[in-house]
Amino acid sequence: MPLTFTTDSGTATSLTNSINLLGGTGVTTSGSGDTVTITSTATPPPTPSSVLLHTITFNNTAFIYDLTPYVTGYNTYKFITSAAENISPLAQHSISLQFSSDGGTTWITTGYSTLFFYAGGGGFNQFSPGTSMIPLCVLNGTVNNLCSSENLLTGYGGNKGATVNGSWIVGNSSSGISTQMGGGDLFGNPLTLNGLRLNNPQSTNFIAGKFSIYGITT
Amino acid sequence: MPFKFNPITNKLDLVENGAVPTPEQDFVTDAGTATSVSQVINVVGGTGISTTGVGDTVTINSTASAPAMVLLHTITFNNTASSYDITPYVTGYSTYKFIGSAVETPTGFNPDISIQFSTDGGTTWITSGYKTQFFYFTGAGSSGSNATTNRITGIYVNGTATYINQGDFIMTGYGSSSGAIIQGTCATSFSTDYVPQILGGYYFGATLNGIRIINGPGTNYISGKFSIYGIAT
Numbered sequence: 381m382p383l384t385f386t387t388d389s390g391t392a393t394s395l396t397n398s399i400n401l402l403g404g405t406g407v408t409t410s411g412s413g414d415t416v417t418i419t420s421t422a423t424p425p426p427t428p429s430s431v432l433l434h435t436i437t438f439n440n441t442a443f444i445y446d447l448t449p450y451v452t453g454y455n456t457y458k459f460i461t462s463a464a465e466n467i468s469p470l471a472q473h474s475i476s477l478q479f480s481s482d483g484g485t486t487w488i489t490t491g492y493s494t495l496f497f498y499a500g501g502g503g504f505n506q507f508s509p510g511t512s513m514i515p516l517c518v519l520n521g522t523v524n525n526l527c528s529s530e531n532l533l534t535g536y537g538g539n540k541g542a543t544v545n546g547s548w549i550v551g552n553s554s555s556g557i558s559t560q561m562g563g564g565d566l567f568g569n570p571l572t573l574n575g576l577r578l579n580n581p582q583s584t585n586f587i588a589g590k591f592s593i594y595g596i597t598t
Numbered sequence: 599m600p601f602k603f604n605p606i607t608n609k610l611d612l613v614e615n616g617a618v619p620t621p622e623q624d625f626v627t628d629a630g631t632a633t634s635v636s637q638v639i640n641v642v643g644g645t646g647i648s649t650t651g652v653g654d655t656v657t658i659n660s661t662a663s664a665p666a667m668v669l670l671h672t673i674t675f676n677n678t679a680s681s682y683d684i685t686p687y688v689t690g691y692s693t694y695k696f697i698g699s700a701v702e703t704p705t706g707f708n709p710d711i712s713i714q715f716s717t718d719g720g721t722t723w724i725t726s727g728y729k730t731q732f733f734y735f736t737g738a739g740s741s742g743s744n745a746t747t748n749r750i751t752g753i754y755v756n757g758t759a760t761y762i763n764q765g766d767f768i769m770t771g772y773g774s775s776s777g778a779i780i781q782g783t784c785a786t787s788f789s790t791d792y793v794p795q796i797l798g799g800y801y802f803g804a805t806l807n808g809i810r811i812i813n814g815p816g817t818n819y820i821s822g823k824f825s826i827y828g829i830a831t
Contacts, residue, residue, distance in 0.1 A: 496794070
């Protein structure tokens with residue numbers, strides 16, 4: 381009585397006590413003695429160069445998020461803000477970063493060098509949002525804003541501080557779209573940073589959207 | 599009732615009607631043993647695997663998708679060189695990403711992290727004809743410049759202090775007959791300022807098959823990393 385092999389798509393039935401077990405895309409098979417070995421042909425197995433470490437989904441419950449537990453294991457990180465929304469009763473809301481040198485027990489609130497360049501609303505210029513934190517995405521005006529950004533963090537965990545740099549775009553119903561580029565640093569020699577948090581300097585909650593942290597293999 | 603011919607008696611012998619055995623078969627795997635039931639065995643794809651069966655053949659396919667970005671090589675700077683031939687690593691893709699991570703440039707006049715191409719696989723290097731542009735802004739103001747024509751500047755350091763730099767760039771066209779273009783953003787950091795930049799350049803109208811990193815002033819890179827990624831397109 382022949383043996384039937386039921387697969388994801390169709391069945392195969394042995395004939396004269398023989399079944400063909402073949403490798404398809406990305407797979408090879410080999411047989412020896414009473415053993416069949418199935419092997420992936422991806423050589424070497426691809427190592428992801430970018431790994432999602434954590435995602436925060438904003439839901440109008442907080443304006444500070446400690447990222448320290450997730451920002452580990454790499455020397456280079458990428459942050460992507462996806463359609464983050466703020467209610468802006470005050471101008472110059474931003475999605476910003478602050479560092480710690482004691483693992484997050486206390487936070488460094490002075491000494492940052494920051495700068496970004498913006499173009500939109502019929503003009504362009506540069507602006508420094510201060511020295512208390514590094515902007516990842518600056519929201520403009522006093523109405524709801526949507527923001528998307530991509531920022532690179534390097535130096536974190538080393539001994540000379542850290543740099544954050546990137547570009548972003550913000551939009552709202554009153555002043556339209558603004559494209560921006562910049563960030564900041566906390567430089568020191570030596571300075572080892574081992575804590576990191578998101579903060580909104582205007583202390584109002586992030587309403588919606590996502591903030592994702594990626595480790596970059598270098 | 600079944601019968602069987604008996605050659606000694608030349609008669610048919612009655613054969614008792616017993617149960618026909620069903621030989622179930624064991625399939626020993628990496629983790630556990632599967633046993634066929636009623637002559638049927640299930641060959642099911644797990645994570646990243648699908649299976650199909652036709653006739654007397656079972657085919658096993660990988661469904662794993664290729665990663666969109668693959669690390670090809672990383673240079674770790676250690677104060678031993680001012681140029682690095684990266685030709686062996688920049689291959690197999692039409693689009694590449696370069697990331698400079700916490701690169702410490704030497705003190706001295708205006709070091710940079712730049713790119714030069716070759717049309718003979720790296721035997722000689724092209725030292726003229728590049729079109730470049732960068733825009734920077736500092737606490738003191740902003741400006742643009744077509745910085746150089748002998749290389750494409752990826753990270754430009756304007757000063758003589760200890761700088762820690764980062765950059766994130768895309769290169770397209772390399773290997774085609776149209777030349778290549780590099781575009782990205784970078785930032786230089788030192789004790790008193792942070793300087794973001796948008797910059798890049800291109801070399802037009804040649805099949806480029808060699809590429810190197812070079813510091814214009816010729817001094818060694820102190821520390822940090824420079825990584826090369828292939829981008830699936």
